[in-house]
Amino acid sequence: MKEDIVVAVVGAGPAGSTAAEAIADRGIEVLLIDKKSEIGSPVQCGGFLPEAFELEKLMPRALLPRTLKEIPERNILHRTQLQRIYSPSGNYKQFAVAGRVLDRRAYDRHLAARAARAGASVLPATCARLEEGTLQLSGRFCGKIRPQIIIGADGPHSIVSLAMGNPIQETGICLEYEMADVNIDPQAAEMYFSAHYAPGGYAWIIPLGRDIANVGVGVRASYLANEKPPGQKLPFILDRFIREHTIAAEKLAGGEVLAVMRGPVPAGGTIGVIQKGNMLIAGDAAGHVMATSGGGIPLAMVAGRIAGEAAIGELQAKIPLTDYPSRIREEFGIELERSVQIRKMVDLAMKSDRLMNALFAALSPAQMKSVMRAQIPAPLASR
Ligand SMILES: Cc1cc2nc3c(=O)[nH]c(=O)nc-3n(C[C@H](O)[C@H](O)[C@H](O)COP(=O)(O)OP(=O)(O)OC[C@H]3O[C@@H](n4cnc5c(N)ncnc54)[C@H](O)[C@@H]3O)c2cc1C
Structure with missing residues (x-):
């Protein structure tokens, strides 16, 4: 060469x-x-x-490459219409987000x-x-x-x-299973917040079809220090979410793991x-x-x-x-x-399910959508 x-x-x-x-x-x-x-x-x-129109709202000044806007249908496994976010107490708020699952x-x-x-x-x-x-x-x-x-x-x-x-x-560490034969809502990409089930991060269910989904958890290593017994590893945390989470366990019970994926996320x-x-x-x-x-x-x-x-x-x-x-x-x-600013604000709440539930209750679905789009909603910005 x-x-x-x-x-x-x-x-x-x-x-x-x-x-x-x-x-x-x-x-x-x-x-x-x-x-x-x-x-x-x-x-x-x-x-x-x-979808591209959602990305244009997420990054209004960015010029999106054509390959991000026009994706061959054979590369898209599924489409979702909703984002649903669960608080630690199991309440949820949802809003419209058109999603492609690649x-x-x-x-x-x-x-x-x-x-x-x-x-x-x-x-x-x-x-x-x-x-x-x-x-x-x-x-x-x-x-x-x-x-x-x-x-x-x-x-x-x-x-x-x-x-x-x-x-x-600084990275979060993620573990994800592709699971088949699950009883999910195929319209909704779901995020679950909980200091117990996803310390310093969140767990997710991303539908890949009617009864198949990527189920994962992303946590920050520093939060794992509080896990009891100490030194719990990600497989334990993800398996606990799948088996025991009041809402998710019902959807995932009986599902079979087809693939295991892991990796860090900045x-x-x-x-x-x-x-x-x-x-x-x-x-x-x-x-x-x-x-x-x-x-x-x-x-x-x-x-x-x-x-x-x-x-x-x-x-x-x-x-x-x-x-x-x-x-x-x-x-x-x-x-x-x-x-990053929003994540740092939410970090404080993530240490306690009580605080996270209170923050969750204070936000309307529209405000939550703004937060996910990294737009600080007015009530938080003025504090
Ligand atoms: C479990 C998990 C779930 C995720 N889910 C989502 C999601 O649903 N949606 C989303 O938008 N993002 C998600 N992400 C994040 C997303 O995957 C990354 O942000 C994205 O892939 C970044 O693209 P990239 O090209 O920068 O890096 P990568 O896709 O990581 O590509 C880097 C490449 O560099 C190669 N490489 C590294 N070192 C070397 C070397 N020394 N020599 C040669 N090659 C090298 C690697 O093999 C790799 O192919 C997730 C991440 C994880 C870990």
């Missing part, structure tokens, strides 16, 4: 493939590198993605295939390490490369982010430095995940598009890469920052 590559993108998730497609489309040489033997697999996602394995492969068709060289089963500006590749493709630009789209434990001097970011908003020298980071690597929901697919793709455009700008128009952070801020910085 030749050493002097123009652009290398590490990570072929939604952020990386979106960046690589944009770059290759402009006739620029780009490598898309992923350590996974099969792009998109194993899946580490619930697959929930609001087949993430197929969708990630679709995005990587688009990058390949645009001219990107795709390198699966290839692990990248960064040493003083040199990418060391091992696996299916081996060798050293010195790209003019490196885009780190390599997820929450990004090697590119670490090479830029960022600390390890929870602290954008990371300190997202551009340094010839390196950019995008998506989970940069903390681009809504802290209120843990939803990262839309931000990853918008950030991937902007990273790709920043590389093109530098290479074809001498627009410095240093513009990248401000372009991210312009498109979704406010919403991301607000989602």
